[in-house]
Amino acid sequence: MMFVRYGLLAIIGFTGGFVIAAGLVAFITVIGVLTRLAIRTNTASRIMMYEDVVVLGAGIGNIVILFELNLPFGIIGMIIFGGFAGSFVGCLAVALEEVIQVFPIFAQRIKLKFGIPFIVFCLALGKGVGALLHLYMKYK
Structure with a gap:
């Protein structure tokens, strides 16, 4: 088994x-x-x-x-x-x-009027937190 x-x-x-x-x-x-x-x-x-x-x-x-x-x-x-x-x-x-450069075209196509800076901030924050977790956490 x-x-x-x-x-x-x-x-x-x-x-x-x-x-x-x-x-x-x-x-x-x-x-x-x-x-x-x-x-x-x-x-x-x-x-x-x-x-x-x-x-x-x-x-x-x-x-x-x-x-x-x-x-x-x-x-x-x-x-x-x-x-x-x-x-x-x-x-x-x-x-x-x-x-x-695709983000502005995408935002225009889905008719997104506001929130683009928040989306970019969340993407950057997620990437940063993920990198820090990967750097400082030991997986055993």
């Missing part, structure tokens, strides 16, 4: 992780980070390589975080990782800024 329970939990965990990872990669693709990056760098012929690297990076990043692996090469490895992570976050932030 215990084997079935652990097997079921493993299947649920695996499929949940798969769905979240697929959603992240789809989100990055939909907001156009890779397309804009390829166009700006004149490397549009290598767009498939960009997509493969994003999927590979997400997978390796998940493994490193899940199993709490140490990065190799000491401080040099941290500097290299920090550079790549900073570049990714910067590209994602610029792409999200363009997505944020």
Whole structure:
């Protein structure tokens, strides 16, 4: 009976992780980070390589975080990782800024007259509280 329970939990965990990872990669693709990056760098012929690297990076990043692996090469490895992570976050932030421009169009379509600052405040507050909880709470 215990084997079935652990097997079921493993299947649920695996499929949940798969769905979240697929959603992240789809989100990055939909907001156009890779397309804009390829166009700006004149490397549009290598767009498939960009997509493969994003999927590979997400997978390796998940493994490193899940199993709490140490990065190799000491401080040099941290500097290299920090550079790549900073570049990714910067590209994602610029792409999200363009997505944020959807809010006024959405508000106009649903005929929302007031409350937009409150909605944006609630989104920011929820993101901040979630980040703080994730940072300071230990899950064991």
